[in-house]
Amino acid sequence: MNLPEDIVINILTRLPLQSIVRFKLVCIEWKLLMGSAYFVDLCRNSNWSIIFYGNYKSEDSKLEEVKLDLPHDGHDGTHHHQSYNLLFSSVSSQSKKKVKEIRVVSCADGLVLLRVKEEEDEMVYYVGNPVIAQWIQLPLSSRPPRNAHTYPSHYSDTGLVTRMRNGALLGYKVVRIKNKSWNRSYFWEWSFEVFSSDTGKWRVVQVSCPGHGVGMCNPSNPVSLNGKLHWLESSRVIVHDFFSCDDQVLRVLPLPRRTQSTEWQRCKRICTTSQGYFVIIDVGYVEEVKSYNVRVMRLNTEFWNWEKVWEINMASVGLGFKCLPIAINFFDSNIIYLWDLDHNCFLACNVRTHKKLCGTRKDVTADKEDTFCHESRYSLLQFVPTLQAIHT
Incomplete structure (x- = not known):
């Protein structure tokens, strides 16, 4: 049966994304259709989720997607809960060692950054797309710690930033912050450890602080947007663009009164x-x-x-x-x-x-x-x- 393209699109965009990924194999026409920018935008708008995350330990904890949409034209306002546990099982199968714990560190433009604790308490990072169950293990830092069984303890998890153009993913960076940069003291300079997908390597980046220096109480879970990380503090927001040519200065903004x-x-x-x-x-x-x-x-x-x-x-x-x-x-x-x-x-x-x-x-x-x-x-x-x- 030959259906008009607009009807096919209307049907396919209502399906779970995992089904859409499988249906791209049906024929060349569907593959091209589902890869178009128009179709991707429709899927993004109809599948937004609030995501709760935590430690993943066997069956004691799970990562959950919660979808809730108000009714609008062409949509019936359905909502559902979906567990990503099965999708993350691909991380465990990809790891060469036994996985003891998986933690979600950050999300950006459909990508998820995971910190995986393997046997002997070795920590590794994975960046991936849970919808298509694709995960890439990042190399360890080029500056290993004294204890070879753990990931560098002098840097803490921070976030994930992406570079997008016309809806296409061009690259990403994983960002870690040096521990002394975020204690209660004020520093003129912060130190980040950054992994770039362009080079496939980690490098240390020094960033200046304006005025009299800046301290941070909580470096975890910054908000990622347009290649920038945003940290919320008690009276200000700290912003840094990790894809800017002028990436040596932090921007500090007072919160609205x-x-x-x-x-x-x-x-x-x-x-x-x-x-x-x-x-x-x-x-x-x-x-x-x-x-x-x-x-x-x-x-x-x-x-x-x-x-x-x-x-x-x-x-x-x-x-x-x-x-x-x-x-x-x-x-x-x-x-x-x-x-x-x-x-x-x-x-x-x-x-x-x-x-x-x-x-x-x-x-x-x-x-x-x-x-x-x-x-x-x-x-x-x-x-x-x-x-x-x-x-x-």
Whole structure:
């Protein structure tokens, strides 16, 4: 049966990405269609996920993808939970040694950085695409530590950055930060260890700090966007572009000011990405209405200033203090995601149309989500599935 191409695309984009990967083998026409930039963009927009991650130890812990989309034209608003445990089993099979633990370090443009603990406590890194189950083991640092069985302890996991052009992956870098750079003291210079896919090697990069130097309390889980890493601190954001020609200076920006009112006395900040911007979500509790005031600010990198996207009290859309804001949609900044403490499920709410959608109820055996949602300051890793293969 010969169907029009637009109907074929409409059918295929509704399928799980793992099925799409298999269907590329059906015929040359489907392979070319699924490899087109138009088809890839459709898949990305319909398969955005919030990803929770943690240590992977046999069956005690798992990496979960949580998909939740508000209904829109051509989409029925379905949602699901999907475990990536089976996909990560390919990492274990690829390793020549017994894998004791796998930890997700960072996500960027459909790629995932894993830290794998093998037998004898040897640490190695893998970069891969979990959708197509492709993983590449990175070489060890050229500067091995005194203890040959462990990865260099004087550098700590930081993040993963990518270089994209017209939706195509051109390269990536894995970034580690020297431990002394992020203690409570202030330093004029930071030291990074960077692996580049272009060279296949690690190198040490020294980066200057403006003003009187910069210290960092928490180097883990920076937000990756457009080749830059963004670290959220108590009163500022630290940004560095690892693909810039002028890559020797850190940029330090003060966070947008909060108004002096009681609603910001019990508050938290979330940093994430949406519509190609680095975004700060300010969440303040308002006692009078027993709900949260939410303000979304985005960083304009052309002028390096903050722009207000929207501000709303969640009571105006019928959501109280048991619905904790956790993220906004990667493609639409008007859609906010919340965690419902009473029903143990995700909620999606469009603040412009006031449409709401509930996710599938989860059997929560621990306070993982509660603790995560109540943290006063955190960075959220977002995972956008892709069909792109990694260059070797």
